[in-house]
Amino acid sequence: MAELSQTSSLMGFVHRRRRGAELFLLVLALAVGVGAYAAVGLGVEGEIPADIIGYGGWLAALIVAAHVVVRLTAPYADPVLLPVVAALNGLGLAVIHRLDLAYEAADQTAGFAQKQLTWMTLGVALFVATLVFLRDHRALQRITYTLGLTAIVLLLLPMVPGLGTSINGARIWIRLGAFSFQPGEVAKVLLVIAFAGYLVLHRDALALAGRRLLFVDLPRGRDLGPILAMWLVSLGILVFQHDLGSSLLFFGLFLIMLYVSTERPGWLVVGGLLFVGGAWAAYFLVPNVTNRVNFWLHPMEYYDKSPGSFQIVEAMFGMGWGGLIGRGFGDGSPDRVPFANSDFIVSSIGEELGLTGVIAVILMYGIMVERALRAALVCRDGFGKLIATGLAGVLALQVFVVIGGVTRLIPLTGLTTPFLSYGGSSLVANWVIIALLLRISDQARRPAPSLAPEDEQPDSETTQVVKL
Helix, strand or coil: CHHHHHHHHHHCCEEECCHHHHHHHHHHHHHHHHHHHHHHHHHHHCCCCCCHHHHHHHHHHHHHHHHHHHHHHCCCCCCCHHHHHHHHHHHHHHHHHHHHHHHHHCCCCCCHHHHHHHHHHHHHHHHHHHHHHCCCHHHHHHHHHHHHHHHHHHHHHHHCCCCEEEECCEEEEEEECCEEECHHHHHHHHHHHHHHHHHHHHHHHHCCEEEEECCEEEECHHHCHHHHHHHHHHHHHHHHHCCHHHHHHHHHHHHHHHHHHHCCHHHHHHHHHHHHHHHHHHHHHCHHHHHHHHHHHCCCCCCCCCCCCHHHHHHHHHHHHHCCCCCCCCCCCHHHCCCCCCCCHHHHHHHHHHHHHHHHHHHHHHHHHHHHHHHHHHCCCHHHHHHHHHHHHHHHHHHHHHHHHHCCCCCCCCCCCCCCCCCHHHHHHHHHHHHHHHHHHHHHHCCCHHHCCCCCCCCCCEEECCCC
C-alpha cells in the first residue's frame, strides 16, 4: 500500500481537499458583493450605505455557513463552485439595490433587494439541508419515477383553476394568499434526476442504431417514444402556459442528456428536426411566439405598439450607451427597461458596468458550467455523471437563452439569469443545484478507501490515490 501511495505521488495523482483555497476565493467573492453594494451607494447617493455593516455581515454569515457545511459534509468537493455562486449572487443583490433606489426616486414599488436577500437565506438553508441529509447522490436513483411524477404534477399546478395565476402573459405561477411560487423551477431539478435514472436503465436500448443516413446512424423507430413524449410536453408548456423559456429548457435538457448517455449523433438529428418543426408551427399558431419573433427581427417597427418591443429596444440603447466600461453605478438609467431587475438584469449590468462587466459575468457562468462538467467527467457512476451533466446543461441553457435574448442574438424567452435576477423560485432552486453538484463532486474526488494509506488520518489535508 505504501508503494502504491508513493507511486501515485510521483505520478502527480494527488487529491487535495482545497477547502483553504475555497475560503480564499470566498473572501474575494464577498469583496465583489459588498464592494458593489458600497459602489451603488457612492454612485447614487454620494455616500456609503448606512446599512452596509448589517448587509455585509449577513451576506458574510450566509457564505461562511455554506463553507463550513461544505468543509464538514463534502470535504473533497470542488473548491471553485461556491465562490463563483457567491460572487454572482452578491453582484445581483447590488444591482437589484441600485434599481430599488431608482424605483424609489420615481415613486414606484421597490424593496426587491431585501426580498432577494431573504430568498438567498432560504436558498442557503436548503443548500445546507441538501448536503447534510443527502450523503450519497446514488440514493436518489431509487426514487427516479417518484421524482418524475412529482415534476409533472408541479408543471401542471399552474393550470389548476384558483391556484395558478398568469404574470406577464405566462401561466407558470401558483399563488397562495400573498405568497407566489414558480413550481417549474423545482420541476427542472427533479426532471434532471428522473431523466438520469431513466437513461441509466435504458441507454443500451436507446443506443442501438437504426437506419443510416449520410454517415449518421439514426435511432430505431421503436425507441422514439421518450423523445416524442418530451417534445409533446414541451409543446404543451408552450401552448397552454405560454412559457417559451421553460419549453426550450426542458426539451433541450432531455436532448443533451440523451446524447451524452447514448453517444449517438442521430438523436441530435431527430431532436433538431423536432425542434425546428415545433418552432415553425408555434410561430404560426401561438401568438406569444409570433410576437417574440417579430420583436426580435423588427424591434424598431414594434417599438410603440402594444404588445411591443419597447423593452428590448430600451435595453439595446442602454447597453450601447454603456459602451466598453459602462457609465458607472448611478450614472445610467437602467430603470427605463421594464423588469430590469429580473428578465433584463444583464442589460442593467451592461449599461452601468459596460461590456467588460457583461463579459466578466459570462466568464463566471462559463467557469460554473466547466466545473459541473468536470464533476461529471470524474464521477465514478453513470447516474451521477448524467445528473451533473444535466445540471450543467440547465445552467448553460438558461444563461444562453437569457443573455442571447437580451442582446438580441435570439428571440426573448422569459427565463431568469441564475443567481443574478430577482426571483425567489429560481434562486432557491439554483442553490439546490449547486449543492447537488458539490455532493457529486465530493463523491467523485474522494479517494477510494481501499487505496488510501493505512496511516492516514481522516482529517488529513492531502490524500493520495492511484487513478486507474
